[in-house]
Amino acid sequence: xxxxxxxxxxxxxxxxxxxxxxxxxxxxxxxxxxxxxxxxxxxxxxxxxxxxxxxxxxxxxxxxxxxxxxxxxxxxxxxxxxxxxxxxxxxxxxxxxxxxxxxxxxxxxxxxxxxxxxxxxxxxxxxxxxxxxxxxxxxxxxxxxxxxxxxxxxxxxxxxxxxxxxxxxxxxxxxxxxxxxxxxxxxxxxxxxxxxxxxxxxxxxxxxxxxxxxxxxxxxxxxxxxxxxxxxxxxxxxxxxxxxxxxxxxxxxxxxxxxxxxxxxxxxxxxxxxxxxxxxxxxxxxxxxxxxxxxxxxxxxxxxxxxxxxxxxxxxxx
Amino acid sequence: xxxxxxxxxxxxxxxxxxxxxxxxxxxxxxxxxxxxxxxxxxxxxxxxxxxxxxxxxxxxxxxxxxxxxxxxxxxxxxxxxxxxxxxxxxxxxxxxxxxxxxxxxxxxxxxxxxxxxxxxxxxxxxxxxxxxxxxxxxxxxxxxxxxxxxxxxxxxxxxxxxxxxxxxxxxxxxxxxxxxxxxxxxxxxxxxxxxxxxxxxxxxxxxxxxxxxxxxxxxxxxxxxxxxxxxxxxxxxxxxxxxxxxxxxxxxxxxxxxxxxxxxxxxxxxxx
Amino acid sequence: xxxxxxxxxxxxxxxxxxxxxxxxxxxxxxxxxxxxxxxxxxxxxxxxxxxxxxxxxxxxxxxxxxxxxxxxxxxxxxxxxxxxxxxxxxxxxxxxxxxxxxxxxxxxxxxxxxxxxxxxxxxxxxxxxxxxxxxxxxxxxxxxxxxxxxxxxxxxxxxxxxxxxxxxxxxxxxxxxxxxxxxxxxxxxxxxxxxxxxxxxxxxxxxxxxxxxxxxxxxxxxxxxxxxxxxxxxxxxxxxxxxxxxxxxxxxxxxxxxxxxxxxxxxxxxxxxxxxxxxxxxxxxxxxxxxxxxxxxxxxxxxxxxxxxxxxxxxxxxxxxxxxxxxxxxxxxxxxxxxxxxxxxxxxxxxxxxxxxxxxxxxxxxxxxxxxxxxxxxxxxxxxxxxx
Numbered sequence: 018x019x020x021x022x023x024x025x026x027x028x029x030x031x032x033x034x035x036x037x038x039x040x041x042x043x044x045x046x047x048x049x050x051x052x053x054x055x056x057x058x059x060x061x062x063x064x065x066x067x068x069x070x071x072x073x074x075x076x077x078x079x080x081x082x083x084x085x086x087x088x089x090x091x092x093x094x095x096x097x098x099x100x101x102x103x104x105x106x107x108x109x110x111x112x113x114x115x116x117x118x119x120x121x122x123x124x125x126x127x128x129x130x131x132x133x134x135x136x137x138x139x140x141x142x143x144x145x146x147x148x149x150x151x152x153x154x155x156x157x158x159x160x161x162x163x164x165x166x167x168x169x170x171x172x173x174x175x176x177x178x179x180x181x182x183x184x185x186x187x188x189x190x191x192x193x194x195x196x197x198x199x200x201x202x203x204x205x206x207x208x209x210x211x212x213x214x215x216x217x218x219x220x221x222x223x224x225x226x227x228x229x230x231x232x233x234x235x236x237x238x239x240x241x242x243x244x245x246x247x248x249x250x251x252x253x254x255x256x257x258x259x260x261x262x263x264x265x266x267x268x269x270x271x272x273x274x275x276x277x278x279x280x281x282x283x284x285x286x287x288x289x290x291x292x293x294x295x296x297x298x299x300x301x302x303x304x305x306x307x308x309x310x311x312x313x314x315x316x317x318x319x320x321x322x323x324x325x326x327x328x329x330x331x332x333x334x335x
Numbered sequence: 336x337x338x339x340x341x342x343x344x345x346x347x348x349x350x351x352x353x354x355x356x357x358x359x360x361x362x363x364x365x366x367x368x369x370x371x372x373x374x375x376x377x378x379x380x381x382x383x384x385x386x387x388x389x390x391x392x393x394x395x396x397x398x399x400x401x402x403x404x405x406x407x408x409x410x411x412x413x414x415x416x417x418x419x420x421x422x423x424x425x426x427x428x429x430x431x432x433x434x435x436x437x438x439x440x441x442x443x444x445x446x447x448x449x450x451x452x453x454x455x456x457x458x459x460x461x462x463x464x465x466x467x468x469x470x471x472x473x474x475x476x477x478x479x480x481x482x483x484x485x486x487x488x489x490x491x492x493x494x495x496x497x498x499x500x501x502x503x504x505x506x507x508x509x510x511x512x513x514x515x516x517x518x519x520x521x522x523x524x525x526x527x528x529x530x531x532x533x534x535x536x537x538x539x540x541x542x543x544x545x546x547x548x549x550x551x552x553x554x555x556x557x558x559x560x561x562x563x564x565x566x567x568x569x570x571x572x573x574x575x576x577x578x579x580x581x582x583x584x585x586x587x588x589x590x591x592x593x594x595x596x597x598x599x600x601x602x603x604x605x606x607x
Numbered sequence: 608x609x610x611x612x613x614x615x616x617x618x619x620x621x622x623x624x625x626x627x628x629x630x631x632x633x634x635x636x637x638x639x640x641x642x643x644x645x646x647x648x649x650x651x652x653x654x655x656x657x658x659x660x661x662x663x664x665x666x667x668x669x670x671x672x673x674x675x676x677x678x679x680x681x682x683x684x685x686x687x688x689x690x691x692x693x694x695x696x697x698x699x700x701x702x703x704x705x706x707x708x709x710x711x712x713x714x715x716x717x718x719x720x721x722x723x724x725x726x727x728x729x730x731x732x733x734x735x736x737x738x739x740x741x742x743x744x745x746x747x748x749x750x751x752x753x754x755x756x757x758x759x760x761x762x763x764x765x766x767x768x769x770x771x772x773x774x775x776x777x778x779x780x781x782x783x784x785x786x787x788x789x790x791x792x793x794x795x796x797x798x799x800x801x802x803x804x805x806x807x808x809x810x811x812x813x814x815x816x817x818x819x820x821x822x823x824x825x826x827x828x829x830x831x832x833x834x835x836x837x838x839x840x841x842x843x844x845x846x847x848x849x850x851x852x853x854x855x856x857x858x859x860x861x862x863x864x865x866x867x868x869x870x871x872x873x874x875x876x877x878x879x880x881x882x883x884x885x886x887x888x889x890x891x892x893x894x895x896x897x898x899x900x901x902x903x904x905x906x907x908x909x910x911x912x913x914x915x916x917x918x919x920x921x922x923x924x925x926x927x928x929x930x931x932x933x934x935x936x937x938x939x940x941x942x943x944x945x946x947x948x949x950x951x952x953x954x955x956x957x958x959x960x961x962x963x964x965x966x967x968x969x970x971x972x973x974x975x976x977x978x979x980x981x982x983x984x985x986x987x988x989x990x991x992x993x994x995x
Contacts, residue, residue, distance in 0.1 A: 053413065058417075058437070058483075062440060065452050068454045082458075139347040142341055153596075172573065174360055175569050177357055213357070216350075276445065276544050278591060294450065311446070501719045504719035509736030528696060
């Protein structure tokens with residue numbers, strides 16, 4: 018089943034170019050089939066970014082909508098004024114709060130990505146090494162949580178991690194600790210939440226990379242004298258690299274902008290930019306500032322997003 | 336099999352435990368009779384009863400189902416078109432742009448998508464008077480936009496793994512492009528379309544962030560209601576709700592998987 | 608395999624002789640390919656090919672992968688548009704005519720059977736696109752199923768069939784619209800050897816019975832030899848030779864054809880005698896003078912190759928009494944293959960020559976042993992001089 022979605026387009030979905038096209042000759046039909054999704058995405062995906070960018074250059078105002086206009090024109094008197102304000106961006110750079118929020122988001126996302134990789138690798142490896150119905154079962158077990166509510170899965174951890182939650186109760190009743198551990202509202206809880214919810218995004222690309230690997234390669238390596246750990250680092254890991262990179266990017270990018278996990282599991286000092294944006298918008302009602310935060314986040318994420326697209330292109334060419 | 340060392344089995348086992356322990360704990364505690372969430376007070380269905388008496392949750396659930404249904408249907412139509420265009424239309428002007436627009440929503444942080452769509456709706460309302468206010472309609476548009484990307488990717492993957500000579504054979508036998516699509520292509524990509532629909536439905540049902548941005552007053556979806564409840568802590572009612580949702584989804588997904596595996600076997604290209 | 612029209616393989620040669628080959632009459636060609644070129648970006652897949660194919664022919668395009676044979680076939684079907692040149696089928700220019708409007712059907716290499724449709728539905732597909740419905744469809748599908756001897760399998764899905772059965776369904780499906788021209792892309796490629804041989808004759812049989820013109824693409828020279836009325840040998844987007852199978856084998860016009868079709872020994876040499884019915888070549892590689900009894904057009908002292916097929920070479924212990932086409936060497940290797948033996952003979956120049964000898968009686972395989980000094984000889988009309 019294609020829960021692989023986010024992953025599928027990295028792994029195998031590349032546009033096979035038809036050398037010659039029949040649909041190219043059916044002009045009206047072809048045109049409308051292209052135009053409908055194109056227009057939809059132009060209006061509801063592309064233009065919104067232009068709007069965000071425009072509003073990020075305006076100033077907050079007590080008005081409906083709550084921002085000053087960048088463009089102002091009067092046809093009768095034939096003038097157009099463009100009022101661009103960089104104050105939001107300047108403020109972003111000057112205020113330590115925003116800078117550290119960006120840095121801490123990247124840090125949290127990077128650490129979580131690393132731990133996701135650690136947890137995911139054995140699962141993917143085991144899946145690639147089993148056959149038939151066992152493999153199908155394991156695959157289903159990995160995919161199944163993905164279909165259940167993200168919000169509820171994060172919520173499930175609240176019950177485990179809180180002060181009188183299941184983990185603390187269990188550990189105390191076993192006598193391992195006598196004070197409950199503080200796990201909720203810490204960065205630790207955020208890491209757990211991210212690793213947990215994004216695990217399938219890591220497992221699936223890893224699995225598809227490892228699945229392609231020929232097992233006799235390992236036998237050949239051992240036959241040539243490599244110890245198991247050596248053949249892991251010298252053969253398995255390099256072969257799995259495309260999957261590792263794809264998986265890491267698929268976890269890292271959305272994790273940077275994550276809102277729900279830090280909001281539910283993180284503490285007030287867990288600074289993540291998705292949350293800052295949310296608060297800027299919903300609590301401060303500073304739409305221009307929220308837009309500026311979004312634009313800068315997008316700039317930070319452009320590079321990894323491009324990397325994903327490139328990887329996808331290369332796979333397609335192969 | 337000989338490569339499955341004890342270490343591998345144990346670490347993979349830990350991974351699966353990590354995946355399922357929270358869900359299992361949540362399900363068990365949904366049957367807890369005690370009001371105190373952590374104290375076990377014996378088995379009971381009382382929180383399920385409470386849940387069905389809670390109009391706010393029921394209304395939100397109905398709204399969410401309605402949105403998810405419309406979204407999934409729209410997303411399947413638009414996404415199939417996009418996936419088809421990308422894998423079968425050969426090179427055309429603007430193809431790179433379209434494929435970029437299709438894949439970007441998949442990784443875009445939800446806060447950015449949500450904010451940008453809201454600002455668009457506000458700007459459009461200011462300019463054209465449409466959409467007048469925000470609510471169900473704007474949520475459906477927003478959800479369709481990111482769900483169609485998932486559908487397009489799934490359909491595209493299915494199409495590119497499909498033997499193109501099937502379509503050529505149909506043309507060779509006299510099928511014009513339109514009848515070719517409905518007689519050959521569509522039946523063959525139907526598993527992809529079904530999973531695209533199901534995925535869109537669950538993604539829409541699940542979305543909190545984007546819906547929070549683009550919904551209007553009085554249009555709280557189920558995730559929005561749940562979020563406002565759980566922000567304050569664990570509540571037994573939500574445990575019951577979560578259990579119901581997880582069970583429904585698990586049964587649905589397992590059933591769909593089983594069905595699709597059978598169908599896939601039937602549609603499998605015979606290997607020569 | 609109980610078709611009443613089934614012909615015995617040994618008759619095929621006779622039948623072909625009875626029919627006057629249309630390419631030798633002044634009949635109008637059925638398919639006219641005129642200066643067709645197909646370029647994919649920088650790569651020229653088909654390079655200025657002109658070719659006429661006549662009604663009722665079973666024409667084979669023979670070539671290795673990348674020779675452009677499939678591209679040519681796909682241009683006939685309408686799946687690729689030529690970069691330049693034109694194709695006429697039955698006198699009609701095919702430019703701009705869509706695949707679904709061409710009087711042509713194709714049998715695909717992968718068979719391309721629609722996996723979601725039954726055998727009956729697959730075969731009926733083409734008829735239904737023509738708006739034919741009801742009993743007419745049923746009748747014609749049943750006819751086709753009988754023709755390919757699959758009458759009992761109509762309700763199955765393609766993946767419930769064996770490879771050979773799928774091949775027949777594909778054939779039936781491509782024939783049901785009674786096309787005047789049937790294109791077959793490696794029609795037997797996916798079958799195992801034994802089935803392939805059987806099916807070859809059946810294909811010829813069906814072609815003969817229906818009077819359809821077949822154009823077959825194949826990389827298998829034996830298949831081309833058995834099936835074809837004429838073969839077009841392709842290399843690098845060009846048809847290098849078009850001829851009847853016998854001619855292609857016995858009189859290849861270039862080193863490429865000689866080597867591609869069957870195996871051959873080539874001796875490099877210089878033309879020393881050039882008369883209308885005798886050409887002699889002095890070859891240091893062969894270590895002697897090699898003569899043929901056909902004229903060639905070449906410059907004096909031009910460097911040429913003399914080609915002789917391994918089965919046309921005699922091998923003997925005594926020097927045969929002939930002044931030319933006789934060379935000596937030592938046996939390097941012997942391979943006993945049952946029906947025949949293959950000898951590798953090393954000449955003093957270092958050149959290795961391949962000789963096959965039928966094992967006419969049980970002892971003939973064991974006449975020679977390794978390192979024996981032997982003489983190789985052949986007749987003047989057994990070899991050809993190749994200038995390219």
